Amino acid sequence: MKQDIKDLIRAALQGLVNQGQLDLIELPEPQLERTKDATHGDFATNVAMVLAKLARAKPRDLAQQLVDALPASPLIARVEIAGPGFINFFLTEDAYREVVPRILETGHDYGRSRIGAGQRVQVEFVSANPTGPLHVGHGRGAAYGSVVADLLAAVGFDVHREYYVNDAGRQMDILGTSVWLRYLELCGETLRFPSNGYRGDYVWEIAATLHREHGDGYRVDAETVFADLPPDTPQQGEPQDQPGDKEAHIDGLIAAAKHLLGDNRYRYVFELGLNTILDDIRADLAEFGVEYQEWYSERSLTESGAVNKAIGRLRASGHLYEQNGALWFRSTAFGDEKDRVVVRENGQSTYFASDIAYHADKLERGFNRVIDIWGADHHGYIPRVKAALQALGDDTERLDVLLVQFAILYRGGEKAQMSTRSGEFVTLRELRQEVGRDAARFFYVMRRCEQHLDFDLDLARSESSDNPVYYVQYAHARVSSVLRQAADKGMTVDPSPGTVNLERLTENHEQILLRTLNRYPEVVESAALKAEPHQITQYLRELANDFHTYYNAHQFLVADAVLRDARLKLILAARQVLRNGLGLLGVSAPESM
RNA sequence: GCGCCCGUAGCUCAGUUGGAUAGAGCAACGGCCUUCUAAGCCGUAGGUCGCAGGUUCGAGCCCUGCCGGGCGUGCCA
Known part of the structure; x- marks a missing residue:
């Protein structure tokens, strides 16, 4: 829907160019955003303001020209110019209602897209040293990484999930x-x-x-x-x-x-x-809903000669030198703080040397994009890895390192601390046993990854609306419950496609719900491209709230069969989107609670 | 010391890459069950967006300098 309106704006811009009123070599990508305030319509664009200087026109005048050049569309009810030169679009009710049959027809695929089609992305995450069980810090990386990977897959990327096993050293x-x-x-x-x-x-x-x-x-x-x-x-x-x-x-x-x-x-x-x-x-992650395409052995890099090969390439290109019996990589030449050892005095290559070989290998494997998800404590490591890739002549633009901050557990208002060495730590398994897989996954991705996460165990375990997981899952279960009631009373949902009967959805609560349902594909796309799963949790809470509010305000199983059918279709669509969103997070969508 | 991240309501956090009057959820206060699940809903109150400058039509967002917190600063991984 957003794309449809962008196309209209582009057409209008092209029209002005053709008329000679606008001198552009290439059309800019129009910025279109959902309005925060309903009095500003549904969408707003600032193109007139952005292009005003170039067109040597006042923003509002240019806006008027654009509006005049806008092709007619069944989606648009009316267009207004507001403020310093915003163009506000008001959509027709039909434009919103149309989402219901679209959701019901596409089902599981609603929200999915093909924008990443043809592109291969590798996501490497967790990669904890196999020196002990995973703890709750790894859990966040696991949840975050797997959801990012699933999101990318949902928008069409060919995703390769990988765990780097530090089995040497x-x-x-x-x-x-x-x-x-x-x-x-x-x-x-x-x-x-x-x-x-x-x-x-x-x-x-x-x-x-x-x-x-x-x-x-x-x-x-x-x-x-x-x-x-x-x-x-x-x-x-x-x-x-x-x-x-x-x-x-x-x-x-x-x-x-x-x-x-x-x-x-x-x-x-x-x-x-x-x-x-x-x-x-492996078992722990599988039970947590995390699957990999590949477990990549560090030792294999040494055994295959890849590490020596990488060191050889660096040496040949003059980026290595010897000092104090060790072999150093001159990473400062590429912006690192200090040079780094690749081969120790004792002849053993360092972890860093393996990592150079590993990342060179990732790029050689031809991924369009390589995403590393690391704990934030490794952030100092980024410059040297990128430096090495640059020295090897590789394209560092293809590598993105995303840092996940620590998760701090709270139980009864007290911090629950952890330390691998002492053996006194909270494992991921213990966390799953305590709060369950659904709550653990949802809570882990609820915050932006660069934000420290306060994980409230009591809240995650509580069965109340304060708990966002229960809140969202309950909305899903509630729809199912209504449908069970309907079935008990012998009521059925008209299976015909199109917006038949949907013109009866005129209540304010229904408009709000339709608006939210429409937004879902944009949320998935944005969450995927920006690697921000929290957008999904945020959205699901909103959608659940819209549904609960609607539920409280109106009866669905009414005597008027036409109205009832319209409402059931609407909540059926809402359930589908709740299910799709929870599915992307790896959280279950229960039929009853 | 230097580098990276963070600082938004009492608490936990959003804020659509610079847009219009900064939003949620908890907690507080006041309401809503003879009804499809009250595991729910509605309302009220709550802000110098850490501080000070700068950039421009416009800054929570960009730049500079401070203040506060976290992490890093190994021939560990």
Whole structure:
């Protein structure tokens, strides 16, 4: 509908150009917006004001010329010039009523479009290190990322959802070593668990699996393991006066594990930890309604030689240099704050090196657009990744990094804190168990992603209209309930298409509802292109409110069959849009509550 | 210190890329069930858009400088 009116404006502009009253080489895209105030009509454009200077005319005069040049349309009831030169469009009632048969005919597809057709987009999100279960911070990235991906798909993009698995690197070694140490404890060894080790219960569980399946097969004397290690930093309850280095300590433990177990056995423990946790993450996300097309292994980049290849390309183009035994990328040449190491003094390539190779690979795969969704704490990382891509001669315009701020949980007005290392954190799974998948998803995407999210657990769990999820779902269930009542009374809905009977929808509440239903495709498009799922939640609350208000003001199952049919068609359309919108969010639309 | 993000009603947040008189939801106060689900609806009250300049027909939105909060500033990932 919005597009139809834009076309009319374009035609009017073209008319003025043809008459020589306007000198334009190419027509501008007219800005058309929904009015905030009904006295300003339904849509308003400011083209006359924008073009006034160029046309050397007063805005209002130009507006009048445009209005005169406007082709006739059944959509438009009348047009007014207002204020400094706005052109206000008042739509006919038919224009609004027409949406009902359109919704009923297109059903699930109402709101979907093809504006992204032919374009491939990759969305990478969550990508949490498989060193422990997902926590509630990852949950927001999961909800946000999956909804953005689904929105893009809804407007026609070919979407590729991807999880980057950090299955290499030091953090994973720390996990493997943590598992092994817990296993040694289960074998009866007494040892001092390192400050930097992973302490969660899940580590014990993985260790127990190892112990159950292999008995003492991986056992080594604790004294041997801890012999000649650099001292750890003191932990609670230990004398604080002896300084230590927890990083050197854990690195020593990793080296000891590798040496004492040998390659094969070390690898086995490492893989057991990785796979157990990755399986858990996969299951967790699947239960949360998040599916991926691909789980991309970081290790595969090293094994395929992609990392070395990327480093080679950077070296060949003169962007690398050696210093202090390490290999550095001169990212400052591309606006980064400082240069970055790609190969460490010890010969190991850094996470950053993998990430250069990974992003180069993404662009090579030919996506028109690549979207990374990261936690906000990684924002400092953006300049160096873009710098590397620039250095490789890649088009950084194709890469968008969206940052998701933290979610802070509140329970009973108190903050519920989390920390992966201590093992005291709220997992995504726990959150789902507490508030349910629907509430969790809805709440996660309710706010703009760059806004800190205060997640009120009590509210998310409450079964009242204060809870926006229930409020919207209830509107959906309520329509279904009315239709059940109608069926019980033997009333049917006229299946004929078109706006038959709909001219009976004259009540103010009905006009408002029709207006809101009309707006839905624009909301989906905007939410998708701007990666702003909160526009959908916002819209659904409005639509639900329009419906509830209507429900309270008017009876649907009236004796007048024609009026009744019109009203049932209207609320049927409303239910369809509620269902479509909730579907985009991955939230269920219950038939009864 | 430097970089990025945020600052809008008592609270949580919108604000259609610079448009007309800044909007919701909670909380507060006052109403609405003999009715298709009161898990709902209506009304009242609530604002120096952090502060100060600037850009222009027009600024919550853009620019500059302050103030306040978050995050980052590893040869970790």
